[in-house]
Amino acid sequence: MISGFSWLRWSGIIFKEFIQLKRDRLTFAMVVGIPIMQLTLFGYAINSDPKNLPSAALIADHGPFGRAVLQGLDNSDYFRIVREISDAADADRLLAEGDVQFVVTIPGDFDRKLARGERPALFIEADATDPSATGNALAAVAGIVRASLARDLQGTLGRLAPLSDPVDIRVHRRYNPEGVTSFNIVPGLIGTILTMTMILLTGLAMTRERERGTFENLLATPALPIEVMTGKIVPYILIGLIQVSLLIAAAYFIFNVPMVGSLALLYLSVLIFIAANLTLGITFSSIARNQLQAMQMTFFFFLPSILLSGFMFPFRGMPQWAQWVGSIFPLTHFLRIVRGIMLKGNTFAELWPNLWPILAFISVVIALGLLVYRKTLD
Amino acid sequence: MDPGPAVDVRGLNKYFGKKHVVRDLSLQVRRGEIFGFLGPNGSGKTTSIRLLCGLLTPDSGSGTCLGFDIARETAAIKREVGYMTQRFSLWEDLTIRENLEFVSRMYGMKNRSRAVSEALENLGLSSRQGQLAGTLSGGWKQRLSLASCMLHNPHLLLLDEPTAGVDPRARRDFWDHINELAGSGITVLVSTHYMDEAERCHRLAYIAYGRLLVSGTSEEVIGSQALAGYEVTGPDLPRYAALLRGLPFPVQVTAFGATLHVVGSDSTALNDLAQRMKKEDSHDWKPISPGLEDVFISLMEKAEEDIT
Numbered sequence: 059m060i061s062g063f064s065w066l067r068w069s070g071i072i073f074k075e076f077i078q079l080k081r082d083r084l085t086f087a088m089v090v091g092i093p094i095m096q097l098t099l100f101g102y103a104i105n106s107d108p109k110n111l112p113s114a115a116l117i118a119d120h121g122p123f124g125r126a127v128l129q130g131l132d133n134s135d136y137f138r139i140v141r142e143i144s145d146a147a148d149a150d151r152l153l154a155e156g157d158v159q160f161v162v163t164i165p166g167d168f169d170r171k172l173a174r175g176e177r178p179a180l181f182i183e184a185d186a187t188d189p190s191a192t193g194n195a196l197a198a199v200a201g202i203v204r205a206s207l208a209r210d211l212q213g214t215l216g217r218l219a220p221l222s223d224p225v226d227i228r229v230h231r232r233y234n235p236e237g238v239t240s241f242n243i244v245p246g247l248i249g250t251i252l253t254m255t256m257i258l259l260t261g262l263a264m265t266r267e268r269e270r271g272t273f274e275n276l277l278a279t280p281a282l283p284i285e286v287m288t289g290k291i292v293p294y295i296l297i298g299l300i301q302v303s304l305l306i307a308a309a310y311f312i313f314n315v316p317m318v319g320s321l322a323l324l325y326l327s328v329l330i331f332i333a334a335n336l337t338l339g340i341t342f343s344s345i346a347r348n349q350l351q352a353m354q355m356t357f358f359f360f361l362p363s364i365l366l367s368g369f370m371f372p373f374r375g376m377p378q379w380a381q382w383v384g385s386i387f388p389l390t391h392f393l394r395i396v397r398g399i400m401l402k403g404n405t406f407a408e409l410w411p412n413l414w415p416i417l418a419f420i421s422v423v424i425a426l427g428l429l430v431y432r433k434t435l436d
Numbered sequence: 437m438d439p440g441p442a443v444d445v446r447g448l449n450k451y452f453g454k455k456h457v458v459r460d461l462s463l464q465v466r467r468g469e470i471f472g473f474l475g476p477n478g479s480g481k482t483t484s485i486r487l488l489c490g491l492l493t494p495d496s497g498s499g500t501c502l503g504f505d506i507a508r509e510t511a512a513i514k515r516e517v518g519y520m521t522q523r524f525s526l527w528e529d530l531t532i533r534e535n536l537e538f539v540s541r542m543y544g545m546k547n548r549s550r551a552v553s554e555a556l557e558n559l560g561l562s563s564r565q566g567q568l569a570g571t572l573s574g575g576w577k578q579r580l581s582l583a584s585c586m587l588h589n590p591h592l593l594l595l596d597e598p599t600a601g602v603d604p605r606a607r608r609d610f611w612d613h614i615n616e617l618a619g620s621g622i623t624v625l626v627s628t629h630y631m632d633e634a635e636r637c638h639r640l641a642y643i644a645y646g647r648l649l650v651s652g653t654s655e656e657v658i659g660s661q662a663l664a665g666y667e668v669t670g671p672d673l674p675r676y677a678a679l680l681r682g683l684p685f686p687v688q689v690t691a692f693g694a695t696l697h698v699v700g701s702d703s704t705a706l707n708d709l710a711q712r713m714k715k716e717d718s719h720d721w722k723p724i725s726p727g728l729e730d731v732f733i734s735l736m737e738k739a740e741e742d743i744t
């Protein structure tokens with residue numbers, strides 16, 4: 059199929075798409091307008107109350123008081139201790155990769171200091187990229203700790219009990235120390251806007267030809283399916299990049315979202331994510347009989363993907379089945395990637411666990427797309 | 437060496453769902469001839485043409501188009517064939533020139549800019565080349581489509597109602613051009629509903645309900661049906677027409693201005709009637725030779741009876 063590929067035809071198709079885009083004011087307005095509109099609208103975040111957040115315990119003192127605190131946290135609704143680690147480097151890695159939401163550190167001499175009433179420190183490091191995911195849990199920490207120590211502190215050490223706060227809780231909000239919601243919203247918007255516009259535009263691009271009857275003309279020429287499909291995709295890749303640049307600039311200059319990681323890595327991930335959405339859009343447009351159907355398919359995909367990706371509601375606040383479904387969507391992984399790069403300065407190796415699911419998604423969709431692409435009018 | 441017929445297909449069938457749209461179509465079109473494709477609306481003309489140029493795959497049957505297999509060698513067919521769709525299928529949001537340039541790129545033509553300029557010159561659209569194609573009038577859209585499908589100098593033209601909505605002068609120019617092309621060896625298959633155009637074709641085929649009913653030169657087609665015809669003049673023609681339609685044997689009665697054309701396939705019965713009528717009433721019965729239109733209408737009515 060590739061053998062007869064003609065650059066002349068291919069560039070001709072790209073050129074034509076650009077001319078048509080240029081004349082289509084509405085699409086053009088949508089491409090620029092949607093990002094700006096959404097940015098303003100979503101400035102107000104939607105809060106919710108996720109529970110059972112995975113946490114790691116870094117234990118330097120294995121005494122009974124420390125145990126009791128960890129036990130108390132684990133028994134609470136908010137925390138679930140999934141790992142015990144002994145190395146601070148491990149803690150950093152787990153947080154950076156997003157495996158845990160919190161690392162609770164019981165420092166050395168915790169028990170002795172507590173027994174002496176010296177108010178030892180209890181460190182909690184939180185991945186605060188999405189403040190709504192950690193806010194309630196952190197607010198509950200002091201109460202949980204006091205309650206879990208209360209029983210032990212009565213008895214022999216009863217004299218300590220009246221002390222309102224036996225422990226000095228030090229919370230460290232990593233990546234987003236002030237808990238600014240726009241830090242989470244802006245990366246999320248990059249993902250949702252790309253999903254929305256890329257799928258919709260490519261979905262419409264092919265069905266429009268079919269609906270207007272121009273597809274018959276295109277099919278009657280020697281243009282190959284691969285030339286048509288890819289030729290139609292290229293202009294939208296460019297549009298996607300323009301949107302992303304617009305959003306990143308707004309994020310950086312207006313919302314003061316930090317850019318900790320590599321910009322090149324961000325654009326690479328964006329390209330992969332755009333590819334995922336474009337292949338899906340082209341596949342939709344092969345299945346859809348008209349523009350309306352293409353639009354409906356886009357929304358059927360778009361809605362669950364924003365609802366279950368962790369953009370609307372913190373991912374870990376969702377029931378298990380929803381998390382499984384959510385893991386299918388490229389948006390879920392892309393959100394983590396963008397937050398990872400912009401707020402945490404993630405490296406490629408740290409991003410990989412979220413990159414490969416997107417690549418897998420692309421391969422499955424391409425296979426599906428070639429299966430359903432119609433070379434004739436039947 | 438004889439290159440063989442331009443189109444040679446046998447036993448083509450096409451279904452849309454359960455609907456049998458093309459039935460056992462066998463068709464031979466010789467090189468350099470103008471072949472007319474006629475039939476009532478929905479009879480399967482467009483579908484047949486799409487089968488020929490590889491836009492649809494037949495459910496059964498086989499054949500060649502310019503020597504290439506219609507099922508397997510569609511890529512080669514597309515390079516050599518110019519197909520003009522029935523519905524305007526150029527891009528309305530591109531200008532006239534941009535449309536032609538795009539098409540020339542799709543065919544990988546050399547000297548594109550010159551070929552496009554020449555085509556615009558011939559069309560008489562040079563001065564309007566920057567106008568959006570969607571803003572052209574219906575007839576001009578037809579003429580632009582025609583120019584666009586001939587741009588790459590195809591050996592076979594498949595034209596689906598190319599002159600629908602085109603004014604008489606442009607229609608005549610178009611047919612003169614088609615004749616010239618045929619003279620230079622290009623084959624043209626053209627579908628039409630116009631009788632004068634049918635008469636200008638070298639050979640014809642008539643299709644109804646997806647079935648090819650007759651083919652041949654217009655004389656052959658007319659001869660094959662052995663119709664008898666009369667031109668009737670006299671007083672109170674509408675009432676007289678109603679009377680004739682109630683006859684025990686089928687006749688077609690058509691009003692042409694101040695005359696009636698009465699045509700029937702049962703020629704003995706009709707001749708007898710004419711003899712009697714001439715004597716009995718004040719109407720004048722003059723024998724005429726039936727035309728293509730009479731033949732087609734009669735064919736269509738027969739096909740309807742066969743189906744129901």
Ligand SMILES: Nc1ncnc2c1ncn2[C@@H]1O[C@H](COP(=O)(O)OP(=O)(O)OP(=O)(O)O)[C@@H](O)[C@H]1O
Pocket residue numbers: 435436452457475476477478479480481482483484522
């Ligand atoms: N894509 C399709 N899907 C389903 N049915 C179709 C399709 N295309 C055509 N048909 C049906 O096939 C039949 C033949 O249609 P076709 O367009 O070939 O007729 P036609 O002879 O070109 O008619 P006209 O003179 O009106 O152009 C019609 O009944 C039509 O409804």
Ligand SMILES: [Mg+2]
Pocket residue numbers: 481482483522596
């Ligand atoms: Mg038709």
